[in-house]
Amino acid sequence: METNREAYVKSRLELIRALSQAEPGSTILVEPGVYEGGIYIENLKGEPGKPIVIAAADPSDPPVIRGGREGLHLVDPAYVEIYNLTFVGASYNGVNIDDGGSYDTPAHHIVLQGLTVMDIGPEGNRDGIKLSGVDDFVVRNCVVERWGTEGSAIDMVGCHRGIIEGCIFRYEDDIGSSGVQVKGGSSNITIRRNRFEHAGRRAVNIGGCTDLQYFRPQPPPGYEAKNITVEGNVFIGSNAPIAFVGVDGAVVRFNTIYCPKRWVVRILQETTEPGFIPCRNGRFTDNIVVFESHEISTTVNVGPGALPRIFVFARNFWYALDDPSLSHPSLPVDEVDGVYGLDPMFIDPEKGDFRLKPGSPAEGKGAYALSDEESSP
Template sequence: MAAAADYRAGTEDYRDYLRRLQPGDRLLLEPGDYRQGLPLSNLSGHAGQPIVIEAADSAAPPRFIARPRANTVSLVNVRHLVLRHLQLDGGNLPVDAVKAEGHSRYADFITLEHLFIHDHAASQQNVGISTKCPAFGWVVRNNRIERVGTGMYFGDADGSDPFVGGVIEGNRITHTLGYNLQIKHQKFRSSEYADRYDTVIRYNVFSKQDALPGPQARPNVLLGHVPLTGVGSEDRYLVYGNLFLHNPSEALLQVEGRVAVYDNVFINGSGDAIRIQPHNDVPRDMDIFSNTVLASGTGIQVRQAEGAAYRQRVVANVVAAVTPLRGGEAAHNLTLDYQPDWLDVAVAELTPRLLASQPSRRLPDGLVRELAAYPGWQGASRPGANVAPALLRTLDAAQP
């Protein structure tokens, strides 16, 4: 096996290096404006030896400028690939910034880090990061995405092309026409991925604070169900430590399937915070706990399909809303009246402010032990007490 190599390239010659990249190689891109896109096809690194394409100087990231009729970063049949410290400027052309293309057979173990994606907002259909083929083991970390049609869109509208075992963390997604993040429902899963996988969504900022109501209104985040039977049917989404901010006409989070939602902060001065409801199927077993919610509409709403046998537990949340809780198996929650003045409180101070006037209420030891099995949750003596540290990690991780 040839030794891994480092290559340096600039705006004129960088495409000459793309097909020669082997496991462990790095392509270091000099500062400048790159106008011919980044088409990556039939490239495979190895576990522990990915192919890396990144800025030669992280303080001066190369700027890829969108071109008509071509997605800027195009992924086709690639594995173990890392892209980091790049700027993707859409110029509001009707293209995507990063796309695993629909004619690709796979795009596995892709890591996207420290990308600045902006101005892909010709329509809601233009996406910052999108997959339209089976995608396994993605890590999408510490990216800034703003002024786009949709921030991230994983999967396909018909439930094909599953997104499996991903980690989405430390991103800041703002100023989207539609979703900040959508992961589509999954109809089936290849036997190649027969184990159970969690997709982790943590320490992100999802904001539609300046969005306008209208036909393009969407929740900040929408999570569809995993396969209903067979391979993948036991998979879960773990959603924790995130900050959800404002939406003019939809909820901040809408989910179905198998989900755990905990240690998040939800702030919506224009409506609802969390909606658990049928979309392409029904809500299945899920836990919603240790969140802080401030909403001018409904704080946490659970709509279960009639006759369904699944459990949706709503436990140990702090909810200040016009209608704090509706539906679900609720226990040990602290509910308060909605106070619009609290919208102006510093986010990291919100949970302590809500708890300040309330007597301490210890959770049952058995419940604490059960919830402590979830990653990132270390137990709490009273509802919501673990939210503030998680939020501080979110704000630190999401700094541009």
């Protein structure tokens, strides 16, 4: 049934037909049920103020896109918004959005909200949500669980001006390369108020190692990632919650980090081609870090070719659960106004509640201290 550019669909065939016929301002409402994955659509383009919307007809009973090499693959879309769909069991990627290899014309103005993506792969470099050459996008209130053993919950290659917020990422500490990865010339990305529960070996991999032909823009700009902000997040576990890898400027602030398994931060340079700057200009400030000292190999792992001496550590709150006297971290530079050895007084960390009790000495730091006014635009 169609009314005012709304199309209700209840089969895979109807969904594909509606997508192929969609025009700016169209809304496709997907009825509850299970739909076979492997849905591939090129050039799905809305317009400013007239996006193409794909949404659950009943958000309380979202449709399930099951299986397929990829649950949904959009090539060169623009002004497309997807709400409240579930993707399960794709063998490569749950949701894949890219620019079709036309690097000068990125996919753009994309909204992914309320999606659930689960059980992707499972072996190899398989991603929950894969974004390549996507600009001006929002990923909000999504849940991604169990992606590929060498993949990411969200993998961004050559993406710009994006926000990832209010999402939950779950896997294991030493399976899954990363929770959120932003690389390949990506810039101006904010990762805000998400929850990373054992979200792979590197919960947030700021940068990475990208084959030169996949950088956007071309020629490669000399960095994997630039102007990245990670703020207001909760991290539980992971071998390293935060990694700066081939970065030219990133801010990690007002996060709560609980029981990392090997390192708190890694500063690495994995791309060694000529013309690439060494990893530099990272800022790690106003975070709460609670750890078991016997689990930490070293607080900050620095690899060859990086420039840790021009990183900044300031106003962080460090607490070793097993021995508060061992709370003082080993950092590559002196910290400004750090706090060491005091219990931050979480409400109930065993149940995952990392808000602070009244009178906490960590007040003003950590994930719940990030105010709307302080949030990056």
